[in-house]
Amino acid sequence: MAWLMPLVLLLGMFRPRSTVALAGTVIVGRELYSFGYNSREGPNSKVREMGAYPLNIAEILMILSFGQLFYSRRF
Numbered sequence: 001m002a003w004l005m006p007l008v009l010l011l012g013m014f015r016p017r018s019t020v021a022l023a024g025t026v027i028v029g030r031e032l033y034s035f036g037y038n039s040r041e042g043p044n045s046k047v048r049e050m051g052a053y054p055l056n057i058a059e060i061l062m063i064l065s066f067g068q069l070f071y072s073r074r075f
Contacts (some may be wrong), residue, residue: 022058029055
């Protein structure tokens with residue numbers, strides 16, 4: 001989460017719509033992950049997996065979007 005907030009702020013200046021969508025996906029994914037992890041099934045919960053996949057994909061897309069933005073502004 002420490003690296004995500006500055007990334008959201010930087011990307012939000014240049015790509016606000018996609019940043020809001022990806023940040024919202026991260027927030028919902030984190031909530032599903034924590035809810036599933038704290039359930040009776042623990043780390044083996046299906047709800048945890050349902051939150052982990054979109055969470056990780058959205059974070060990777062944000063990193064790639066930042067890299068593409070940095071590359072296009074630099075060259």
